[in-house]
Amino acid sequence: MGRHEALQPSLSQKVGNFADLAFDKTPLTRPQLPKLKKHFFRPLWGFLFSVSFILVTIVDPYSGTIASASTMSSFDTFNEQDPTQTYGYASTQKILFTRGGFNIVTGSDAAAMFVESATAPSPGTAKAFALSLLTELKFGEDQYSCLVKLWTRESNWNSSAANKSSGAYGIPQALPGSKMSTEGADWLTNPETQIRWGVKYIKARFGAPCGALAHSDKFGWY
Numbered sequence: 001m002g003r004h005e006a007l008q009p010s011l012s013q014k015v016g017n018f019a020d021l022a023f024d025k026t027p028l029t030r031p032q033l034p035k036l037k038k039h040f041f042r043p044l045w046g047f048l049f050s051v052s053f054i055l056v057t058i059v060d061p062y063s064g065t066i067a068s069a070s071t072m073s074s075f076d077t078f079n080e081q082d083p084t085q086t087y088g089y090a091s092t093q094k095i096l097f098t099r100g101g102f103n104i105v106t107g108s109d110a111a112a113m114f115v116e117s118a119t120a121p122s123p124g125t126a127k128a129f130a131l132s133l134l135t136e137l138k139f140g141e142d143q144y145s146c147l148v149k150l151w152t153r154e155s156n157w158n159s160s161a162a163n164k165s166s167g168a169y170g171i172p173q174a175l176p177g178s179k180m181s182t183e184g185a186d187w188l189t190n191p192e193t194q195i196r197w198g199v200k201y202i203k204a205r206f207g208a209p210c211g212a213l214a215h216s217d218k219f220g221w222y
Contacts, residue, residue: 115213117141118148126157126171126191133199139208147209150216151198159191172198 118141121127130151131144154173155161162169162177169177170187171194180187180197187193199209206212206222216222 115142115145115149115210118145126159126195129192130195130199133195134209137199137203143209146213147199147202150209150213150222153216157191159189159194170194170198172201174198174201 118127121131127148130147131141134144134147151157151171154168155171157171159171161171161173163173163175166175167177168175170180171191172180174180174194174197177187180194183197183200184190184193187197202209202212202222206215212222
């Protein structure tokens with residue numbers, strides 16, 4: 001092994017020989033280079049490897065695929081011509097997935113998506129009848145919470161509530177109130193007649209109470 005090491009030129013010798021060949025054709029003389037051994041560069045290689053490994057772990061190679069705020073858009077959730085997908089409650093909110101679009105909901109629209117759970121109604125009350133009717137129609141308790149919020153806003157569940165400016169009447173604030181006669185001649189005073197009409201109206205037009213609530217939150221009426 002000693003003989004092999006003696007015959008093997010060092011890195012500085014290789015560089016010197018190459019420089020000698022270059023300077024032979026010129027009047028210049030090359031400077032003397034220090035003798036460098038192989039292990040001289042080992043710390044440098046180790047440092048470069050460590051820095052490269054740390055940078056790879058810090059920089060996320062997939063970070064470029066995350067949509068920035070400038071690429072996000074808001075879309076009309078009530079335009080039936082858009083290729084949309086309904087989620088959550090029927091006809092409540094829609095989101096457009098074409099070209100990776102997102103429906104950004106803020107302020108009162110965002111608040112409308114979070115409805116506080118209504119407490120269990122007292123037996124024999126208008127709210128208790130409404131809950132039983134929704135259950136019969138296969139709606140869940142979440143829909144009952146939306147209905148409570150909606151009609152509390154409209155009439156505070158008062159069967160005699162009348163809007164002097166518009167003429168809306170009753171618990172669901174039917175406009176005009178005489179529409180509720182399709183459910184009974186006692187529509188002026190019977191809360192159950194009013195509730196039956198109101199729930200059927202909501203189901204036919206909005207699909208579910210939460211759909212009607214979302215529309216009311218956005219437009220001020222349902």
